[in-house]
Amino acid sequence: MTLLELTEVGKNYGAVRALEGVSLAVEAGKISCVLGDNGAGKSTLIKIIAGLHQHDEGRYAIAGEEVRLGSPRQALDRGIATVYQDLAVVPLMPVWRNFFLGAELGRFRLDIPRMRAITREALARMGIELPDVDRAIGTLSGGQRQCVAIARAVHFGAKALILDEPTAALGVKQSGVVLKYVAAARDAGLGVVLITHNPHHAYLVGDHFTLLKRGRMAGSHPRSEISLEQLTTEMAGGSDLAELSHELGRTDPKERPPT
Amino acid sequence: MNTEVLAHERPLRRHHSRPELGALLAAVAVFAVFSVVAESFLRSASIGTVLYAASTIGIMAVPVALLMIGGEFDLSAGVAVTTAALTSSMVSYQLTAVTWVGSLVSLAVALGIGALNGWLLSRTGLPSFIVTLGTFLMLTGANLGVTKLVSGTVSTKSIADMQGFASCHWLFASQFTVGGLTLKATVWWWLGLVLLGSWILLRTRFGNWIFAVGGDAAAARAVGVPVARTKTCLYLGVGFCAWVLGQHLLYSFDTVQSGEGVGNELIYIVAAVIGGCLITGGYGSVVGSALGALIFGMTSKGIVYAQWNPDWFKFFLGAMLLLAALLNSWVKRRAERGPGR
Numbered sequence: 001m002t003l004l005e006l007t008e009v010g011k012n013y014g015a016v017r018a019l020e021g022v023s024l025a026v027e028a029g030k031i032s033c034v035l036g037d038n039g040a041g042k043s044t045l046i047k048i049i050a051g052l053h054q055h056d057e058g059r060y061a062i063a064g065e066e067v068r069l070g071s072p073r074q075a076l077d078r079g080i081a082t083v084y085q086d087l088a089v090v091p092l093m094p095v096w097r098n099f100f101l102g103a104e105l106g107r108f109r110l111d112i113p114r115m116r117a118i119t120r121e122a123l124a125r126m127g128i129e130l131p132d133v134d135r136a137i138g139t140l141s142g143g144q145r146q147c148v149a150i151a152r153a154v155h156f157g158a159k160a161l162i163l164d165e166p167t168a169a170l171g172v173k174q175s176g177v178v179l180k181y182v183a184a185a186r187d188a189g190l191g192v193v194l195i196t197h198n199p200h201h202a203y204l205v206g207d208h209f210t211l212l213k214r215g216r217m218a219g220s221h222p223r224s225e226i227s228l229e230q231l232t233t234e235m236a237g238g239s240d241l242a243e244l245s246h247e248l249g250r251t252d253p254k255e256r257p258p259t
Numbered sequence: 260m261n262t263e264v265l266a267h268e269r270p271l272r273r274h275h276s277r278p279e280l281g282a283l284l285a286a287v288a289v290f291a292v293f294s295v296v297a298e299s300f301l302r303s304a305s306i307g308t309v310l311y312a313a314s315t316i317g318i319m320a321v322p323v324a325l326l327m328i329g330g331e332f333d334l335s336a337g338v339a340v341t342t343a344a345l346t347s348s349m350v351s352y353q354l355t356a357v358t359w360v361g362s363l364v365s366l367a368v369a370l371g372i373g374a375l376n377g378w379l380l381s382r383t384g385l386p387s388f389i390v391t392l393g394t395f396l397m398l399t400g401a402n403l404g405v406t407k408l409v410s411g412t413v414s415t416k417s418i419a420d421m422q423g424f425a426s427c428h429w430l431f432a433s434q435f436t437v438g439g440l441t442l443k444a445t446v447w448w449w450l451g452l453v454l455l456g457s458w459i460l461l462r463t464r465f466g467n468w469i470f471a472v473g474g475d476a477a478a479a480r481a482v483g484v485p486v487a488r489t490k491t492c493l494y495l496g497v498g499f500c501a502w503v504l505g506q507h508l509l510y511s512f513d514t515v516q517s518g519e520g521v522g523n524e525l526i527y528i529v530a531a532v533i534g535g536c537l538i539t540g541g542y543g544s545v546v547g548s549a550l551g552a553l554i555f556g557m558t559s560k561g562i563v564y565a566q567w568n569p570d571w572f573k574f575f576l577g578a579m580l581l582l583a584a585l586l587n588s589w590v591k592r593r594a595e596r597g598p599g600r
């Protein structure tokens with residue numbers, strides 16, 4: 001089932017052309033990876049999906065219905081949860097307050113014991129054991145914070161989960177942990193958009209790969225049609241890389257002409 | 260799926276959940292010092308005086324602390340108190356109305372000032388420091404200008420003989436004796452506002468939003484928190500409390516000096532910071548603001564009882580502020596950096 005679909009979407013920031021003609025479909029129970037270098041427009045793409053920005057061109061449809069989202073609230077109400085690269089959580093607030101932020105229990109008065117208990121349970125169900133949900137979420141490591149944010153989206157019944165470079169600032173081990181929870185979210189039936197500039201991370205979990213380059217689509221492949229090597233080469237920019245190696249003037253020693 | 264243990268226990272967490280801890284220790288220390296050096300400090304009359312001084316700061320420190328936790332300042336809070344008192348007095352006097360009419364109009368004006376601050380903030384996107392510096396200057400000028408225009412002098416006419424004055428005086432400016440201790444009405448208002456403010460902050464959905472908009476407004480917005488509405492409500496809270504304190508000033512002195520209130524906004528902020536509020540928002544406590552106000556009251560009166568030179572009061576307060584601000588920012592850095600990083 002197609003949860004959401006972007007068709008030929010474009011976006012300008014004033015004179016900056018951030019996106020042009022980008023298409024993407026998100027299926028339930030599948031992980032769709034978006035790969036690209038810094039400044040390729042990955043964050044812009046998910047901010048459109050999440051309702052933080054609006055697209056200037058093209059079509060954005062959720063469950064087949066064309067939409068123009070005016071705020072993140074509207075995206076959340078349609079079951080789209082986003083974990084941002086830079087603003088996933090409020091660091092000084094306790095874990096349980098962050099977990100329920102914007103979806104608190106109780107219309108006015110909070111049901112605090114239940115909120116604490118549910119936070120603990122929801123994290124445990126994702127395999128995250130946190131003895132103390134009262135600590136400031138900022139005291140958790142980056143990977144741990146991402147995991148809490150993912151557990152949160154799963155708990156609140158999101159249909160689609162958008163993750164902006166969840167592994168960018170993490171070490172190898174922590175990246176593995178986060179990718180495991182991304183897979184757990186997929187197994188729970190969510191459609192996932194995973195943004196990354198690491199083809200190895202993408203290939204570990206992805207079902208579909210979309211490549212962005214300077215705001216345009218540079219490739220779109222189902223997993224069956226591309227190998228990790230091909231993905232890595234495409235990501236590294238194939239011909240660009242050869243050019244770079246020439247500019248740096250360091251050729252393979254075997255090929256170095258005799259002097 | 261294997262299970263990951265995420266936490267390493269650290270003493271910081273315990274401190275974190277108690278932002279007012281530093282203020283509590285400081286308040287106990289100040290109390291102990293003046294109990295020893297000033298023999299009259301522990302008399303019930305002195306305690307009543309100290310609590311009164313603390314309450315006139317504390318009533319405003321509650322909403323100012325909530326606003327600071329929500330990430331904003333209000334430099335107009337001090338003169339807004341005077342505006343509320345002047346409005347009430349002049350409306351009642353000019354219309355020869357029951358004083359309640361003046362007080363209700365004043366409530367509308369005070370809430371209007373809060374709404375204006377909140378609206379300007381969300382509309383312009385300017386820092387609240389600048390926006391409320393603007394409203395501070397405008398109110399300072401309007402207080403003097405309108406009063407001179409209406410009464411011909413810089414103070415209002417006495418409304419002590421007007422209808423309704425007695426009941427208004429009872430509500431805002433009377434005193435009650437409990438167990439030999441005479442307490443002004445403001446002390447009860449203060450106590451009530453601290454309990455209410457603390458309950459809202461820690462036990463309600465709106466309180467969760469206050470922490471969130473101050474801690475990281477963009478993150479809060481991204482999960483659906485109405486950031487602008489939350490901040491505007493906090494400014495309305497400042498307006499309401501300015502009204503309460505303004506009515507106290509009017510009904511206890513019958514007349515109002517139109518130049519009063521300038522500089523008090525900083526004292527409210529000092530009380531909130533000493534009470535553990537982070538200047539950058541997202542962290543703090545209402546009970547802490549009450550302890551800050553109490554330290555202010557004990558020091559300002561205790562110095563007199565101890566027959567010290569009162570000039571040192573401001574010096575002491577400034578030193579307390581710096582210490583508190585350093586402590587708060589240390590806590591914040593620890594909380595954001597996390598363990599082992």
Ligand SMILES: Nc1ncnc2c1ncn2[C@@H]1O[C@H](COP(=O)(O)OP(=O)(O)O)[C@@H](O)[C@H]1O
Nearest residue numbers: 013016018036037038039040041042043044045
């Ligand atoms: N708010 C903004 N205003 C202006 N330009 C922006 C803004 N956000 C991003 N850009 C520009 O749009 C392009 C794409 O940025 P972004 O989507 O953040 O890329 P990525 O996440 O792939 O690194 C970049 O050139 C960036 O400078």
Ligand SMILES: [Mg+2]
Nearest residue numbers: 042043085165
């Ligand atoms: Mg980005």
